[in-house]
Amino acid sequence: MNSGVPATLGVRRVKFFGRHGGEVNSSAFSPDGQMLLTASEDGCVYGWEARSGQLLWRLHGHTGPVKFCRFSPDGHLFASASCDHTVRLWDVARAKCLQVLKGHQRSVETVSFSPDSKQLASGGWDKRVMIWEVQSGQVLRLLVGHRDSVQSSDFSPTVNCLATGSWDSTIRIWDLRAGTPAVSHQVLEGHSGNISCLCYSASGLLASGSWDKTIHIWKPTTSSLLVQLKGHVTWVKSVAFSPDELRLVSAGYSRMVKVWDCSTGKCLETLKGVLDVAHTCAFTPDGKILVSGAADQTRRQASHTTKSPRATQT
Template sequence: MNSKPRGKLAVGRVKFFGRHRGEVNSSAFSPDGQRLLTASEDGCVYGWETQSGRLLWRLRGHKGPVRFCRFSPDGRLFASTSCDRTVRLWDAADAKCLQVLKGHQRSVETVSFSHDSKQLASGGWDKRVMLWEVQSGQVLRHFVGHRDSVQSSDFAPSSDCLATGSWDSTIRMWDLRARTPGIFHQELEGHRGNISCLCYSPSGLLASGSWDKTIHIWKPSTRSLLIQLKGHITWVKSIAFSPDGQQLASAGYSHMVKVWDCNTGKCTETLKGVLNVAHACAFMPDGKLLVSGAVD
């Protein structure tokens, strides 16, 4: 589904991707919006052509439900995580598995790429964050400190800092320039529920969504909370900044998608009634808003 957030938010197109053999846990758009990934409980990663809805591939290899998926910023790779405790790296051109990253002790729940697509971070139920070199598949760093499952992550635009969100209700900022392994240099507290999603703006602001049904926008350099966004009726599943950083889209674990003005904190648009559960939202370079989710 796509929509234009400038002016009135309206549904432009709806496509159905209905060949999964299990519940869809997450989804992700390619940087150009041409493809959609879906991670399924059936243990497969699915690739779709966004406009036509055509199934491009059904990828097997994981030995358990697939929990999360994400494209690299350059669009050449994508990663999937699973209850089988691994991260798989795939070539986006031919959908071949390039690496199987092993090291987590429990289910892997989140993965994110650095902006140059050369590094990858993963986290999960073992409460650890692992930093990997994409080309070699080698572990670069371990980060330990969260007191519960790590469920979300994102690299700062400069790629010198990694933010992770946990079910311990905190956000930790890891300095990737420091040589000491696994020492965080900032902690952001304020949410009253599990941190479910994180997203940096182009200018370096950090947005966090939570099970407390709110979104916080932070200035990480000063550890200050700039704006708190309220209006979702369920926990926040996905958030995305517009290319200019002036707007934020959010998808709740419900039928509701919202667009916010980041300067005023006001909700400018609400879309509801199309999806039963929204999974992912993403702005395209032309300003269109893409949303994926599930229907009964």
């Protein structure tokens, strides 16, 4: 873990994204930080120009609320997961649906791309995890083991492992180097509530947020818990590392977004400018912008976090 001291943050509201027809369930920045993707309860996926806040497109196709969205690391595609039991793969440049991935039996709650953008993992209320080949849309692996809904997932930076978090209060690290169909896995236990969100750092640390109101930062290679973050008064809905791994941002099911020192576990900032329940949070690739998606369908807020308290608005 990086032992550097995080710089002082300057925080201000800079953009509103306010044309959703329902709650914002998820948001994601494109790898270059130029586009913001939001998934809405209204069944649509929205694309925004991050700097201006201009709506680029509103995509229909799902027949139920969109629960999660994520860009591929190469920036060419994005995926959306829905209550309609499907995952959709979209072309960014054309804003067009390329494939509808069918196989889940209940709502799909999470999707994640492998670092090389060639595989996609999905999980949901059917307790199963499916790994798809992006190019063909074929199922490569079916991972079974969780005893309750799979709510979160993330590939390790090396593509060798996939982390999944479940309402069975466990995290499973699946070793994808093992032969098909047998896949070995390790179980990380320590949370006393449902696992609601997961995020790998670039160096391979893993952050997990839970209904027990805490965040754990793990070293998966040794199954060790490095630090526990306490301070949220409600369950943790979203977590994200800053690119330099000095900070972690978390959104609780409340009006608060917190910024933490990853080394000490100390809360550096509590951002109270969110207008409604903070459903999601994410850093831009340069670590200077933090976006939070709120539950109020008419108002969306982005918060600007910089190393300078007097930084100007972008």
